[in-house]
Amino acid sequence: MMARRLPRDFFNRPALEVARDLLGMRLVRLENGQRLAGTIREVEAYGGEEDLGCHCRAGRTPRTRVMYGPPGHAYVYFTYGMHWMLNFVVDAEDSPAAVLIRAIAPLEGLDLIAARRSGQKPERWTDGPAKICQALNIDGSLNGADLCAPDAVLFVEEGEFIPDICVTRGPRVGLYSVPEPWKSIPWRFLVTGG
DNA sequence: AGCACGATTAACT
């Protein structure tokens, strides 16, 4: 029984709604037909040119272009001179917004994930945004990739339902020099207690 | 053309 892939309508909603609902869903990366996958456990919402924590505060630039495009695509960017970050473009076209995938619980392709994250404990394989990209071999070549295309190599499947009691919200991570209220606004969502 | 900094990680003390 094949799990249902999330349709574009799922992503065509405000970032906060999509972020919350992504918890428990299954992120899938296809590599030469092999599935690498895990349950999404932590995300952050970014969006609107008024959000000074979002890259789109700079408006339309070569980097932010994909965020202004239609929902259901990957926004993958490079930072700190060495790390890739995976986001999903959400909300309507011309309404720039994205959800950063910060942590997943590995489920499929564990051998390959372990190899890519060699030397690390299993609980440290995919517990950070750059670690996910390293483990699933995600880089800039996937920027703009359509998550809803029939031949997508990166997509999201329906997973387990996460009740509100298991969802914790808090400020987004790493926005050191971002002014308030954006620095502390609780747009980070993570699964706790189970 | 030059510069400051970053949605981080791993390896230190």
Next chain:
DNA sequence: GTTAATCGTGCTC
């Protein structure tokens, strides 16, 4: 708790 690694991006001159 602290810090080096390392380079694309956007801003200023």
